[in-house]
Amino acid sequence: MMQAIGLETVGMTMRFGAFTALDNVTTRIKPGTVHALLGENGAGKSTLVKCIMGFYHATEGGLLIDGHEARVADPVDAQRLGLGMVYQHFTLVPSLTGAENLVISRADAPQVINWNTERAALDAFLADLPFQPPLDRPVSRMSAGEKQKLEIVKQLYLGSRFLILDEPTSVLTPAEADEVLSHIRALCEGGRITVLLITHKFREVRSFADDVTVLRRGKMVGSGRVADLSDKQMAEMMMGETIARAELERTGTPGSVVLAMKDAQAPALSGPKGIAIDDLTVQAGQIVGVAGISGNGQTELMEMLTGQRTLTGGQIEVKGQPFGATRTEVHDLKVRYLPEEPLKNASAPRMSVAENLALREFDRGPDGSIFWQNRRKMLRTARRRIDDFEVKAPSPHVPIATLSGGNVQRTVLAREFSGDVDLLIVANPCFGLDFNAVAAVRERLMQARNRGVAILLISEDLDEIFELADRIVVMSEGHLAFAAEAGATHAGEVGSYMAGHA
């Protein structure tokens, strides 16, 4: 029996004031298929699904469900029509078990819950599913993959027959991602649900989707069967011009050791096990990529390197000198940092762009530290850097928080990449940036490497690690589980160490 429902958008247009976020998008999602929705950030993917789910009401155009025109007033209405969505971030209650999360998510959950009958009903419901989420453990003790499965089961349990998955694998290991997606595939093939999969990973589209729709700047620029399209064609649709990403040029050979961590230990953010980095070195003209799933000690590693987390043992050396990340040491040894989420970690949001550009050297004069601010110099430098790094800001005086994400990142890059740099410590530099901004950031990093800068790149994006790193180490449960030259390993091997097996 086919329970899955088909869905079509017809000429769907969404305008916010003068801005058209979605322009006449017509697409057909056949029942019982996995349909991928591709597009870079800001292409209109979330606007489209928000229109489908009733968060927004399309300015023009409409929705057909199983061929009948449907009006979705709000997300509750969507649920009633069998449309469900799994968000990028989990919406489960961490302190409750899987079973409890499922039952309380129901709109008609009784005031007094009879757990015996509910449990029997749940077991009967789960019996037909191709996979079983853990029911008796609290969500806080589940892995990301288990939580994702529970989210999907929750939607089925609530009666969704059309499921929108918003980048469901962004928090999973490659192995977990494959497992979850193959379960989804099985559900679709069984005719139980139809899935609209928002993603930017071609590999997932290729392996798990039947059809694909590509959006660019709010317009539908391509659609078709995945089997009929090559990755290159899909990339071209997504990006517009043929900017199949040029392989970044890599020149020079690694020089002397710049950063060395030896038996460095520090307490972890949570949990009894601490962070222990036995041996990590970065040479001049080398990018060392630290791969790992978030929460395996990367935050703590960054804090150790920035002097925010006191070592309980071992040491960090830069160019052979003990390094405690004081302002003098950082300046004299030419160390720069590019933390993830620059607005949150690398700038003072309410201070101006010019002031934020000056954070590195506002207290430095020609000879040592200075007492009086030099505002004229600050503004002059700011204007130059805004030009050099093509920061789009209405004026150097506006608060940095008013800029877009890409321009905040450019501002921080302009600050950290200017002047003499010998060691660059970078964490997830491309989070939340669009395709062009990502390409620009990576190119800057590679240019710095080719100039002889030593770069430690902490990243959760395995593609980024493989694109940039000369040497790859894997961080798992607070220690380095694996190290290899980039050319001598592959994603599968690194992934298995990230997942903690092998």
Place this chain on the structure above:
Amino acid sequence: MSDVTASRTVFPAALSIWVPRLEAVIIPIGALVVGLGLFAVFLLFLGRSPVDFFALVYKAGFGTGFSWKNTLSRVAPLLFAGLCVALPARLGLVVIGGEGAIALGGLAAAVMGVWSGALPGAIGLILMAAAAMVIGGAWIGAIGFLRIKRGVNETIASLLMAYIAIALMNHLVEGAFRDPASLNKPSTAPLPDSLRVGDMPIGIEVHWGLGIGVLCCFLCWILLDRTTIGFAARVAGGNIRAAQVQSLPVGKLVIGFTALGGSMAGLAGYFEVTATHGAANASLVVGYGYTGILVAFLARHNPIAIIPVAVLLAGFEASSGLIQRRMDLPDATILVMQGIVFVVLLLSETLYGRLRIFRPDLWGGKA
């Protein structure tokens, strides 16, 4: 709207500096007006005329030479108490315990005065001021220390430590440092005339606390706005994580600015003792530290803006006696007014960046 259109063509870049400054002036003034309006409604419920009330406030606070003297003599402690809030606020810390540092600073000054009675007046006065600043600075600086080393919430800690400070001051004034001659109001020994701060030669009877207070406001403004230390403090207050990643000495800044704020509150106590009361006693604890919180918030923690705001609130406080007598309202009425203004002011904090009129691009086009 005509001057708006005119400026559109002239100074697009300068507008992005001036419009936010204008916003920072107009929003607190708006909050003050709305707060006073709500207080007027409160008065109507009590069956009193708001018009009479504000006329009396004007008359008693600012209307005559005598009322100006009364007002200005209350400005000094409000300036210092305001600075005690504004300086840590630059680092994002909400310190509300200035009252305690005033009490202990005043006591330290009085005790130092008793000990240095034989010294020449000028040296004695300097030693007393130093004692007040050191004790006040240590008291509030300890709050900064607890914050940075142990993560103790500075707002709660400063409030609770103010209670300890006041109790400690009372304990010592009634015990170890009590002048046996002070019978119904326990006090420290009265200071000799050589250790009393006099009036400024400006034709109105106001002691030197006002002049020094204004000077301190300017010095603090220079520190915050013109030096690299002030810049570092603004970075740390704007985003502590960014400051740490930039290896700025956040701990030293926090302890330094809280201690400096505390020493300002200590000076408030010093002038209360040497200029107003001539001894340390329970009169040190009359709420200047708490009114100082309102002063600093209305001034948006800008040391120069503290000066006019302190004068305004001192005028309100100066009028409370007359209001009590003429309108048959309790003394606490002024406190109700301050409370209402403060709540409206906190609400107005949410308006920054939300009012269309303050968007530079609307004024200056897309520069």
